[in-house]
Amino acid sequence: MLDYEVLKISSVPADWYKENLEEKKGETEYVCNVWIHRKGEFIMPVVVEIRFDNGDKVREHWDGQERWVRYAYQKKAKIESVEVDPDHKIQFDRNNFNNSRTAEANVDPARKLTNYWTCISQFCAQLLAWWLV
DSSP, X not given: OOOEEEEEEXXXXXXXXXXXXXXXXXXXXXXXXXXXXXXXXXXXXXXXXXXXXXXXXXXXXXXXXXXXXXXXEEESSOEEEEXXXXXXXXXXXXXXXXXXXXSSOOOHHHHHHHHHHHHHHHHHHHHHHHHHO
């Protein structure tokens, strides 16, 4: 079985121990870590793309020999997203949904589905009320 996943990402200020730490974009230095995990027994080299919030992109090549690998960076930017196999060359990965991760979740799709559900339920309630009267 071949399955790679982005296990965890973190961006922590390098001066995390200071009491009155003010994070400023482009000025605060961060220690950024990315953990990639090989879930199956099939070993294959992969490319990992790490994007930072200042627009920088880093591509790492992992041979996949170990069970997991950690990439560490010290930059003046936070990690925005990580993607395993960004060019989609590996077609037989078991689960493509765990090949990427973002630092902050996007709640817009959930809001859109909630709005659709609200409109449909209100329409059905109006239709039922009209039919019963």
